Amino acid sequence: MPTSEIICVGTELLLGDVIDTNSACVGKMLSSLGVDIFYKSTVGDNPDRIKKVVDHALKRSDIVIICGGLGPTEDDITKQVVSEVLKKKLVVDRDVVQKIKEKFINRVVANKTILKQAMIPTSAKIIPNPIGTAPGIILEDKGKIVILLPGVPEELRAMIPQVEDYLLKTIKPRVVIKSRVLRVLGMGESDVNNKISSFMAGENPTVALLAKKGEVHIRITAKFPPEKVDSEIFKTEKAIRDKIGSYIFGVDDETLEQVVGKLLIQKNLTISLAESCSGGLVSHRLTNVSGISKCYLCGIVSYSNQAKAELLGVPEELIREKGAVSPEVAREMARGVRKITGTDISLGITGIAGPTGGTKEKPVGLVYIALSTQEGEICRRYVFSGDRESIKWKASQTALDLLRRHLLSIDS
Amino acid sequence: MPTSEIICVGTELLLGDVIDTNSACVGKMLSSLGVDIFYKSTVGDNPDRIKKVVDHALKRSDIVIICGGLGPTEDDITKQVVSEVLKKKLVVDRDVVQKIKEKFINRVVANKTILKQAMIPTSAKIIPNPIGTAPGIILEDKGKIVILLPGVPEELRAMIPQVEDYLLKTIKPRVVIKSRVLRVLGMGESDVNNKISSFMAGENPTVALLAKKGEVHIRITAKFPPEKVDSEIFKTEKAIRDKIGSYIFGVDDETLEQVVGKLLIQKNLTISLAESCSGGLVSHRLTNVSGISKCYLCGIVSYSNQAKAELLGVPEELIREKGAVSPEVAREMARGVRKITGTDISLGITGIAGPTGGTKEKPVGLVYIALSTQEGEICRRYVFSGDRESIKWKASQTALDLLRRHLLSIDS
Numbered sequence: 001m002p003t004s005e006i007i008c009v010g011t012e013l014l015l016g017d018v019i020d021t022n023s024a025c026v027g028k029m030l031s032s033l034g035v036d037i038f039y040k041s042t043v044g045d046n047p048d049r050i051k052k053v054v055d056h057a058l059k060r061s062d063i064v065i066i067c068g069g070l071g072p073t074e075d076d077i078t079k080q081v082v083s084e085v086l087k088k089k090l091v092v093d094r095d096v097v098q099k100i101k102e103k104f105i106n107r108v109v110a111n112k113t114i115l116k117q118a119m120i121p122t123s124a125k126i127i128p129n130p131i132g133t134a135p136g137i138i139l140e141d142k143g144k145i146v147i148l149l150p151g152v153p154e155e156l157r158a159m160i161p162q163v164e165d166y167l168l169k170t171i172k173p174r175v176v177i178k179s180r181v182l183r184v185l186g187m188g189e190s191d192v193n194n195k196i197s198s199f200m201a202g203e204n205p206t207v208a209l210l211a212k213k214g215e216v217h218i219r220i221t222a223k224f225p226p227e228k229v230d231s232e233i234f235k236t237e238k239a240i241r242d243k244i245g246s247y248i249f250g251v252d253d254e255t256l257e258q259v260v261g262k263l264l265i266q267k268n269l270t271i272s273l274a275e276s277c278s279g280g281l282v283s284h285r286l287t288n289v290s291g292i293s294k295c296y297l298c299g300i301v302s303y304s305n306q307a308k309a310e311l312l313g314v315p316e317e318l319i320r321e322k323g324a325v326s327p328e329v330a331r332e333m334a335r336g337v338r339k340i341t342g343t344d345i346s347l348g349i350t351g352i353a354g355p356t357g358g359t360k361e362k363p364v365g366l367v368y369i370a371l372s373t374q375e376g377e378i379c380r381r382y383v384f385s386g387d388r389e390s391i392k393w394k395a396s397q398t399a400l401d402l403l404r405r406h407l408l409s410i411d412s
Numbered sequence: 413m414p415t416s417e418i419i420c421v422g423t424e425l426l427l428g429d430v431i432d433t434n435s436a437c438v439g440k441m442l443s444s445l446g447v448d449i450f451y452k453s454t455v456g457d458n459p460d461r462i463k464k465v466v467d468h469a470l471k472r473s474d475i476v477i478i479c480g481g482l483g484p485t486e487d488d489i490t491k492q493v494v495s496e497v498l499k500k501k502l503v504v505d506r507d508v509v510q511k512i513k514e515k516f517i518n519r520v521v522a523n524k525t526i527l528k529q530a531m532i533p534t535s536a537k538i539i540p541n542p543i544g545t546a547p548g549i550i551l552e553d554k555g556k557i558v559i560l561l562p563g564v565p566e567e568l569r570a571m572i573p574q575v576e577d578y579l580l581k582t583i584k585p586r587v588v589i590k591s592r593v594l595r596v597l598g599m600g601e602s603d604v605n606n607k608i609s610s611f612m613a614g615e616n617p618t619v620a621l622l623a624k625k626g627e628v629h630i631r632i633t634a635k636f637p638p639e640k641v642d643s644e645i646f647k648t649e650k651a652i653r654d655k656i657g658s659y660i661f662g663v664d665d666e667t668l669e670q671v672v673g674k675l676l677i678q679k680n681l682t683i684s685l686a687e688s689c690s691g692g693l694v695s696h697r698l699t700n701v702s703g704i705s706k707c708y709l710c711g712i713v714s715y716s717n718q719a720k721a722e723l724l725g726v727p728e729e730l731i732r733e734k735g736a737v738s739p740e741v742a743r744e745m746a747r748g749v750r751k752i753t754g755t756d757i758s759l760g761i762t763g764i765a766g767p768t769g770g771t772k773e774k775p776v777g778l779v780y781i782a783l784s785t786q787e788g789e790i791c792r793r794y795v796f797s798g799d800r801e802s803i804k805w806k807a808s809q810t811a812l813d814l815l816r817r818h819l820l821s822i823d824s
Contacts, residue, residue, distance in 0.1 A: 006426075013436075013439075013452070014418075014439055014443075014449040014450070014451075014452055015439050015440065015443045015449065016435070016436035016437060016438070016439030016440035016443070017436075017440075018436075019431065019432075019433055019436050020431075020432065020436075021431055023428070023454075024425075024428035024429075024430075024431050024432075025428060026428070027425075027426055027427050027428030028427065028428035028429075029428075031426075031427045031428070037426045037427065037456075038426070038455070038456065038458075038461055039426075039453060039454065039455055039461070039465070040425070040426055040453065040454035040455075041451060041452065041453050041454075042435075042451065042452035042453075043450070043451055043452075044449075044450065046450075049450055049451070053451070056468075177427075179427065179429060181429070188519065188521075189483070189484065189485065190484050190485070190521060190522060190525040193484070193485050193486070193525075194522060197486070200485075200486055200487075201486075208423065208424070208457075208487055209485050209487075210424060210430070211483065211564055213566070219424065219429065221427070273713075275692075279695055279696050279698070279699025279700070280687075280692030280693070280694075280695030280696040280699065280711055280713065281692070281696045282692075283691055283692030283695070283696075283713045284691050284692040284693045284695075284696045284804075286691070287691025287692065287713070287715065287765075287804070288691070288800065288801055288804070290766075290767055290768070290800055291768075293715055293716070296715055297715055297716040297718065297719055298712070298713060298714055298715055298716060298718075298719035298723065299692055299711075299712075299713035299715070300710070300711070300712055300713070300723075301685075301692065301695045301699070301710060301711035301712070301713070302710055303699065303705055303708055303709055303710055303711070304705070304709040304710060304753075306709065306710075306753075307709055307710035307753065310752075311710065311712075311723075311752070340722075340723070341716075341718075341719065353699075354702075355702055356702065356703070383518045385515060385543075386543055386566075387543070388700065388702055389700055390543070390566070392696075392699070392700070
């Protein structure tokens with residue numbers, strides 16, 4: 001199989017003014033075809049440096065996809081430089097002129113602008129641009145393939161299927177690559193690593209770990225003939241699930257609140273929340289789920305002790321004796337909000353989000369989370385690291401995960 | 413001035429599974445110091461290819477910043493490869509071991525994991541990692557500077573100021589580029605454009621507009637010697653403020669909740685919230701502000717009508733007659749929560765976040781926001797566009813801005 005690399009052109013990408021999403025889009029397409037991507041480079045709008053990067057890429061890769069620099073302005077020079085490198089002449093393509101004129105039918109545009117975008121290297125194939133005016137360009141030269149795409153993300157995205165079609169026909173991949181992400185909660189990166197290290201030595205599928213905000217992602221990537229790839233991923237997924245199944249809350253883009261929301265809706269259960277240190281974040285996340293209003297009835301963010309006492313009915317002497325951050329108060333908060341709202345389940349969350357307010361006995365990051373049902377309460381103690389927002393986030397992750405585990409434990 | 417380039421390490425970046433934001437963060441810092449960035453490369457977790465990319469970078473650039481691959485797992489190999497390229501030995505750093513152990517004080521972690529992260533090339537400077545466990549590393553070698561940073565975006569971001577400090581002292585730039593962002597709420601992009609178009613033609617400082625989630629950013633960028641750059645930016649800022657002052661709620665990374673939180677703390681006023689369609693987002697945002705617990709006492713997310721009636725005392729017949737999404741109910745929600753909690757100010761927010769639940773009279777995006785004080789209530793009507801999360805966000809922006817304008821209007 002051929003190897004490939006991606007080049008992005010644009011000074012704004014180097015300066016950090018624009019986040020590059022184009023190369024991820026191209027990368028996904030290439031890897032799905034089983035084409036190895038070994039490098040990605042970004043270079044500014046400078047002819048010498050673009051030339052060097054393109055030269056270097058053509059030496060080490062079979063397919064080079066270049067994004068950006070096809071527009072009508074002075075600093076759009078990708079076509080000129082690539083034509084020079086490949087020793088092709090740029091000539092005006094009449095069909096392209098016609099298409100651009102049709103797009104500009106309601107606007108006055110300088111002829112120069114149109115002609116610049118219609119300059120195409122000789123012997124190139126054209127990829128029509130369904131959104132903008134700059135067409136994509138495919139060049140085949142001495143066994144190498146060079147593909148130029150516009151830098152505007154919507155335009156590039158719209159042209160990816162045409163590039164994929166071309167590559168499918170041209171390189172006829174025997175194998176494709178697919179990835180699946182298993183999302184893990186309640187286990188650190190190195191613990192996951194230790195549990196599944198045997199899979200991480202595998203070569204196909206490969207298994208990689210990624211630490212994410214309050215969770216760990218296990219990415220299974222398999223490279224097989226199209227008809228075999230799904231079952232190979234499934235085999236590895238099953239083996240990993242056998243080791244740490246209950247810690248996996250979702251796959252790919254699925255969020256924890258979506259998983260929990262779906263379970264609540266499926267099981268037709270109602271929930272209320274009493275939040276203190278998480279400050280409404282659990283409510284916010286659950287209410288991002290469309291359709292949750294059948295299940296989520298009410299949340300009370302009892303930030304002050306008075307609110308804990310008056311609204312949730314936590315005994316004032318309990319707060320005085322044990323402190324607002326204590327398992328006893330977490331339990332009372334959960335029980336209180338469940339009684340007031342009459343829901344099936346409730347959560348109570350109290351802790352110290354920091355950066356101030358910690359003591360030796362009760363450090364910043366200490367959080368108690370209680371889950372209450374008619375059968376009573378359970379309460380867990382956690383110490384989270386990080387800044388205020390990160391502690392709030394981890395508290396919300398852990399609270400939602402406690403709820404998830406509870407929902408999974410009851411028969412529907 | 414030295415030239416620089418950025419290298420990102422991680423197969424997930426090539427495959428497009430992760431969007432790279434680290435290089436933008438590093439790029440911004442480098443360009444602010446007037447350091448030219450000519451290239452950016454991405455390479456997978458493969459020792460040979462990482463070595464080639466690092467070798468190539470050291471040939472063409474003076475400063476090379478490498479992001480990613482410092483973690484504890486098998487595929488984290490950046491330190492090993494860079495040490496090899498620069499012919500340094502990796503040795504365990506006792507101080508780093510100690511710091512990692514302190515971070516893991518409440519967890520059992522394999523010794524191997526700790527030792528791997530504590531391996532530091534000889535003669536390296538260490539950049540402490542305020543969030544995670546992998547320290548950053550600075551290497552100076554034959555006039556070149558190589559800096560290794562972790563790939564976890566929050567950790568990298570937290571370490572950027574230390575890298576900037578080091579580079580400022582080491583390379584001593586003659587001109588620096590600085591930007592300042594003025595954040596605008598309550599005015600659309602083209603209205604801002606019309607009001608300040610005269611500044612947008614300037615060459616130094618330059619003024620640019622950027623539409624952001626629920627706000628507009630005005631970016632002033634100036635390139636001057638370090639001692640002059642601030643006053644030049646200030647002159648332009650003052651002229652813009654003379655035109656649209658009250659619409660500017662903050663600068664740079666200052667969030668609306670920080671601005672509002674500061675005002676509440678300064679004026680020593682208490683606040684409570686009654687949220688429906690915003691689902692706890694306003695509570696969540698306000699409680700991101702450290703020290704807010706003096707002012708923010710309680711929030712009630714009254715998602716169900718029952719919660720609105722029983723907890724906030726909104727008359728049931730009012731909900732039946734006017735509907736839960738009505739100015740009358742918004743006012744009653746605000747008044748109710750203020751009475752219950754005894755705060756100086758309160759907000760009531762009710763609306764339709766969608767995607768379902770809209771009607772012709774009350775479309776998705778319709779939101780009423782009421783502000784209540786002892787003097788009575790004001791209530792405003794809005795229709796926001798976008799998906800569920802975007803409508804929630806805009807409701808929270810607008811509610812916090814209403815609060816900000818109220819706080820500015822009262823004498824402290």
